[in-house]
Amino acid sequence: MQLLLDVNKTYTDVVTTVFSSTIVMKAWFATAALVLVVVQVSTATRMWGHLERVIALPFPVVKRIHRWSGRLAFACTLPVFFHCVFILGFQTPSTRVVVHSVAGSFVYGVFAAKILIIREKGYAHWVLPVVGGSLAVLLTTLWLTSALWYFTNVRFGF
Amino acid sequence: MRKALRPLVVFVVVSVAAFALSKAHVFKPEAPKAAAGSTVRLGDAYRGETVFQQTCASCHGAGGKGGGIGPPLAGATLAAARVKAQIDAGSGAMPGGLVTGSDEEDVLAYVLSIAAK
Numbered sequence: 001m002q003l004l005l006d007v008n009k010t011y012t013d014v015v016t017t018v019f020s021s022t023i024v025m026k027a028w029f030a031t032a033a034l035v036l037v038v039v040q041v042s043t044a045t046r047m048w049g050h051l052e053r054v055i056a057l058p059f060p061v062v063k064r065i066h067r068w069s070g071r072l073a074f075a076c077t078l079p080v081f082f083h084c085v086f087i088l089g090f091q092t093p094s095t096r097v098v099v100h101s102v103a104g105s106f107v108y109g110v111f112a113a114k115i116l117i118i119r120e121k122g123y124a125h126w127v128l129p130v131v132g133g134s135l136a137v138l139l140t141t142l143w144l145t146s147a148l149w150y151f152t153n154v155r156f157g158f
Numbered sequence: 159m160r161k162a163l164r165p166l167v168v169f170v171v172v173s174v175a176a177f178a179l180s181k182a183h184v185f186k187p188e189a190p191k192a193a194a195g196s197t198v199r200l201g202d203a204y205r206g207e208t209v210f211q212q213t214c215a216s217c218h219g220a221g222g223k224g225g226g227i228g229p230p231l232a233g234a235t236l237a238a239a240r241v242k243a244q245i246d247a248g249s250g251a252m253p254g255g256l257v258t259g260s261d262e263e264d265v266l267a268y269v270l271s272i273a274a275k
């Protein structure tokens with residue numbers, strides 16, 4: 001039991017060396033992930049033959065940006081996921097938290113399905129954009145019900 | 159057909175696993191304990207942090223670190239019953255009853271979590 005308690009304390013101690021609290025850290029990491037989601041959607045749209053005038057970059061460069069922004073976005077979600085799942089847990093005190101908890105339960109499932117679809121060829125043309133779009137919608141929902149709420153209702157700062 | 163179902167199966171398995179982990183709440187922190195014999199009820203420290211930032215931080219500073227008209231609470235030696243009495247009745251510039259009910263219990267849990275261990 002002491003080990004379990006130490007995880008929470010250690011996590012909080014590490015996070016509060018930079019941020020004023022764990023919740024603030026999560027809000028900023030979620031915001032970074034959301035910015036990268038915008039990059040993801042933009043570059044994906046470009047790779048599917050749209051926004052060619054807006055994103056005037058060669059295809060291989062766009063592809064590389066898409067992959068690295070995806071990896072970074074995934075990395076940004078990990079410390080948030082750890083705190084949400086292992087320390088806070090699934091909660092239902094209000095509609096906002098219910099929506100956040102449910103969306104959070106699905107996000108890695110959609111992410112894993114998307115990676116599988118990318119690795120395995122031969123799916124219908126519409127499958128990848130739909131799954132990728134769903135992932136973007138889920139991450140946006142998570143940001144709206146957490147970071148945006150925190151910045152507008154509690155405080156905006158580090 | 160089986161290949162087409164594979165992403166769906168992965169989605170379901172990973173989502174159920176994430177849901178189960180969040181329900182298991184593996185590293186759920188214990189609420190800080192009130193002093194022995196005290197009847198003060200303590201709520202959820204994380205919810206209390208949000209209430210604190212909304213209601214108390216303008217005087218006690220973000221994270222209770224001071225900087226406003228109220229004294230710093232982070233690292234201070236605090237007894238649950240005394241903090242509750244202060245919230246209920248207020249004193250000096252602090253009005254009583256700023257937070258009540260479950261919000262008060264959550265704030266108490268949070269304030270004790272940032273107090274001296």
